[in-house]
Amino acid sequence: MKKSILVLTAAAGLLFASCQNFKKAEGGLEYKFLKDNGGEKAVGGDILAMDLIVATDRDSVLANTYDLGMSQIAPVIPDSLMQGGYPGDNNTMLKMLGEGDSAIFRLNLDTMAAKTGQPKPEFADKYIQFTIKVKKVFKKGNLTDSALFDQVNKYYLAEIESLKKSEEGKISSYVEKNKLSPKKTASGLQYVIKEEGTGANPVVGDTVVINYTGGLTNGKIFDTSDPEVAKKNSIFHPMKPYEALRVRVGHTPVIAGWTEGLQLLKKGGKATLIIPSALGYGERQQQNSIPAYAPLIFDVEVVDIIAGPKEEPNPLAPPVGQGAPVIEGAPTVK
Structure with a gap:
């Protein structure tokens, strides 16, 4: 479970901000700070907990952590461990942020295609926009991976418990x-x-x-x-x-x-x-x-x-609603 939450995925939900006042970074990355808290920025090995909205330049929202009520947990990959990374990618965004910061980033899709060799996504034209608000930075420092992941896991479980209590x-x-x-x-x-x-x-x-x-x-x-x-x-x-x-x-x-x-x-x-x-x-x-x-x-x-036969459900079948196989179109438990 620890590994599963340390993945940067798309999330979304806010409208696009004005195209004015964006600054340019490496790799065609554009950015605009909504709030710079003035603290230390993340470095390789750190882990961020953040609210995240990802949308395309066609005003299509891809994902939104606000809808889920949970922070996105994202590791900052050290340069020595980067494979396929490039200036102006997702990892570049994370290194520009510290605890309490919020910013909007526009990831250049032409640069991404050129650097990674992957085709441009068909659901966007020039860029994908990330609106990020950093809630907490877990500093790697001299901590072991186990100690760092333990901090992240406690934070994650506390958010889960909050959702449970709010139901x-x-x-x-x-x-x-x-x-x-x-x-x-x-x-x-x-x-x-x-x-x-x-x-x-x-x-x-x-x-x-x-x-x-x-x-x-x-x-x-x-x-x-x-x-x-x-x-x-x-x-x-x-x-x-x-x-x-x-x-x-x-x-x-x-x-x-x-x-x-x-x-x-x-x-x-x-x-x-x-x-x-x-x-x-x-x-x-x-x-x-x-x-x-x-x-x-x-x-x-x-x-x-x-009307159907009134037989009892098969006792050897998975309990209904508890880990049963997915039926297309039905709200099943996965």
Whole structure:
């Protein structure tokens, strides 16, 4: 786990700043400090914890640590260990920053292609923009790698614990803001029936055909079966089949909140499911869209219920919602 968090990845979320007042550095790198705290800058071997937004010059956000509520952990690679690096690359940016600093960098894609031999990405024209705010610098100094990583790991675990503690408040704020009066099950699942529907509720073995939209308590949408909703929220994928999803209750490996929630609905029913992380993805962050310990909000419409054999789930199969294989289009636990 220590190795996995010491990786500089794309993250994003802020709008592009004005193109004025940018300075030039080596390799075509452009930069503008939003705040220079005046402290010591990072050097090779140090590790940064930072808020990070990465976007293209086409105003497309690639990733955003603010959405995840977690710092990006980024090592500054010593020159002696650099392979494929060049002046003006990601590592150059990190060496220009110290604790408390914030800045905007524009990475020149022509230079990157020329220096690395890799083709320019098709999703940008001239540059990729990084908006960085450094929260903490872990100085390598004379520390052993083990001692340094221990400091980083404690910081990381403290942020995870903060997310865990904030979950109940996120749910309460969402319910209050949207003026909801949800019912709550023994498991902690909350739900609001918007349309009752008709007929019997599905049981284990039945197939429920649903339209759905999934989001976070802050309103950010991360998945949907509706192509128009996907386009509106900039999550549309041309290769994804946007259509009603079939979930065989107790068999299709979806999160536990779905397995329980779908059995509360009838054909034609519509509901909002407020799923605590214990019935969702728990401490597992899902790519760049779902933070750890994130409560999930699903708007669900039951299109049809297809009766199936009422056998018990296969006891040898992976428990539903707990490490089961991924089904395309379904909110599974990975």
